[in-house]
Amino acid sequence: MSNPHPPMFDLFVIGGGVNGCGIARDAAGRGLKVGLAEQGDLAAATSSASSKLFHGGLRYLEFFEFGLVRESLREREILLRLMPHIAFxxxxxxxxxxxxxxxxxxxxxxxxxxxxxxxxxxxxxxxxxxxxxxxxxxxxxxxxxxxxxxxxxxxxxxxxxxxxxxxxxxxxxxWVDDARLVALNARDAATRGAKIMTRTQVTGAQIEHGQWQITLRDTRTGVTRLVTAGALVNAAGPWVDAVLHSALGQTGPRQIxxxxxxxxxxxxxxxxxxxxxxxxxxxxxxxxxxxxxxxxxxxxxxxxxxxxxxxxxxxxxxxxxxxxxxxxxxxxxxxxxxxxxxxxxxxxxxDDGAASDTAATRSFVLHSENPGAPLLNVLGGKITNYRALSQAAVNRLFPGRPAWTASAPLPGGDFAVDGAAALIGDLQAAYPFLSPRWATRLIRAYGTEAVAILGKAKTTADLGRDFGATLTEAELRWLMTREFAQRAEDVVWRRSKLGLWMSRDQIAALDEWMQSEHEGGPQ
Known part of the structure; x- marks a missing residue:
């Protein structure tokens, strides 16, 4: 018996790492209604702890993985063109x-x-x-x-x-700033209509009346709610098996x-x-x-x-x-x-049976089940292939909708591969109070959107409270309202690396301010 009510989402994604956010962005850009739940912060695990490289994998040639290297090398140049602020x-x-x-x-x-x-x-x-x-x-x-x-x-x-x-x-x-790569994919997905829910855990999912019934729990408040979706993607990274077995109630051998x-x-x-x-x-x-x-x-x-x-x-x-x-x-x-x-x-x-972890393939596998209410499990992959993986996943679930991400820059990345230096110079000319390193940091993080953060500021004081290491209230509000940041660690270790220069007291004060703002609601 079919459900007379259409699902809330065409596609629901579990996992806010690079693959999950890439899939959400790709699908939203094809006109699909998309939801995404991440139990912690975006890029809180693997996707902010990589070697931060877009590369073909030179050493994979020793394993004769020529197809993987070829695809990765092609993707490397595509990605460098699409995000010249965070990758170069x-x-x-x-x-x-x-x-x-x-x-x-x-x-x-x-x-x-x-x-x-x-x-x-x-x-x-x-x-x-x-x-x-x-x-x-x-x-x-x-x-x-x-x-x-x-x-x-x-x-x-x-x-x-x-x-x-x-x-x-x-x-x-x-080189790529891996955590910002994730945040910008999520931001663009949201701009295209996706619902991004961080610090939200999927505690259960089952098929009823041809739809996925997905139970979500807010990890901050404990409040639960139910959403429905036509298709489900398990892109939980290291938790992919745990989600498959615990939340989805599936059985089977360990696949990773x-x-x-x-x-x-x-x-x-x-x-x-x-x-x-x-x-x-x-x-x-x-x-x-x-x-x-x-x-x-x-x-x-x-x-x-x-x-x-x-x-x-x-x-x-x-x-x-x-x-x-x-x-x-x-x-x-x-x-x-x-x-x-x-x-x-x-x-x-x-888990391809390789004798060592080094020898195990870095390729990805998309494992699909339940044709009526599809489930797609994302296994493996590397950061360089996240866009190709995302495109393949959406193609698998929704064939016939044209792919688009190979030519669409991420937010702030609408300039030439070699154009960062000129942007930095233009930003300093427009905002003379910026030091060269401050201007460089802003362009390397936000690209052409840096101007939107600085707005009409004439002095540093116009940017609000100074939290240390050039982090201002204006930038922080941007991160909270547009990039889903909620805690200090989201800001100083993921959306930036300013924690390398900030003291513990500064980070604690930042976290206290962010919590007070969050509890007070939108400003």
Whole structure:
């Protein structure tokens, strides 16, 4: 028997990470009524704890995942064009030396061992150059420069490295502010009519009369309510199995493996804007990335994680591993005292039976059930492929509605890939009280919408209360009313990284102010 009342939503999405918000945006842009529930804040878990890269996955070539690398490389350039405020090209320096080795279980390692047994697992320079040639050409590279060889004895990139490293290759990939990527997808989805509900948990969902009956609980007040939807997407990331089994009452084998990736942040270790791709004697790799102007981001590790309810933290062992790895390369060693911040995220990988977490595929799987009232479970994926994944998900559920996101910039991203410097100059000219770093931060966060935040301000005082580190009341109100921020941590660790400069007292005062504003209702 069918329900005489149409569902409240055509599509309901569980999960406010990059995939969930990407799907909500895509679907809303196709004219669908969309709802999304996130049990915490947007990007509160994995999607704010990545290495913050749009990349093809150079090391995935060792696993012969040519299709994944090709698709990721194509997406990399699409995404860099669509969000030039929060994502931009970056050059990576890959030092070459004789001790570089494959992880022993990769297909490339096994093939080389058979063909060239005298290499004994080493990564020869010629093979790295071959891999970089493929990397330059597999995805049809457009505006990004190709690979070149560096003499580290002469190039400034060699100054931070141990003198024994004399040669390197330099190639292109992209940087992205991962948490802002999520917030802007959610913001655009809401602009297109989606209902975004943060700190809202899905406690149950069942099919009645051909529709999904979904029970929601406000995690702040405990109040529950019921909504209905024609189709349901489970994009809960590390919680995807938990939602499937607990909230949806489904049974079946575990479909994912959880892998914790940890990062550390140190004082700035080099005086240029390029990153380093470092290879270890254990076959693993890490990145040293320029981070928030004053710092260096080092990561990542890969360790099995017991479950989504276990907090993801960078352990002392992981911190020490990253320090030791980096010190094999650095001219001036670093210690735990140089670490100013750390974070960890739990990645969801498709459980494909691979022997190790490193070998597990980074591709995604869309698993659909219940043709009458569809359920789509999103498994795996990587941040570079979030748009393609979102498009594929909506295509699967609502075929015939044209795709659109490949040419639609995110809010604030309607300018050229190389146009940020000009925007920063224009912003300073319009608002002379802004310092160069303040203006840069605003453009890199909000792009062309920075002017809307500053409005008619003539002085810093016109922007309201100063919370520290250039965070003003005007910006904070924008984040609360347009980007779903409710607590201080939402602002200083996700929608910005101002927590790196703010004191605990400043953050506490900010949280108190935000709570008082929230309790008082819209201002």
């Amino acid at each position: 090209p970056m050059r990576f320096v890959l030092p070459v030396h004789a001790e570089m080795r494959f992880e022993t279980e990769t297909p490339a390692s096994r093939l080389l061992t058979r063909l060239f047994p005298w290499l004994k697992g080493r990564r020869p320079a010629w093979m790295i150059r071959l891999g970089l040639f493929l990397y330059d050409h597999l995805g049809g590279r457009g505006f990004l420069p190709g690979t070149r060889r560096l003499d580290l004895r002469r190039d400034p990139a060699g100054a931070a490295l141990n003198p024994r490293y004399r040669t390197a290759f330099e190639y292109s990939d992209g 493996r959880l892998v914790r990736g940890s990062h550390i942040v140190t004082r700035r270790l080099f005086d240029h804007d390029r990153a380093y791709f470092l290879q270890g004697s254990d076959g693993r790799i890490i990145f040293l990335l320029p981070y928030q102007h004053d710092f260096t981001l080092i990561g990542t590790t890969e360790a099995a994680h017991p479950g989504p309810e276990t907090p993801a933290i960078c352990t002392e062992a992981e911190r020490d591993y990253l320090l030791a790895f980096a010190n094999h390369y650095l001219r001036d060693p670093i210690t735990a005292q140089d670490v100013v911040h750390s974070f960890a995220g739990v990645r969801t990988l498709v």
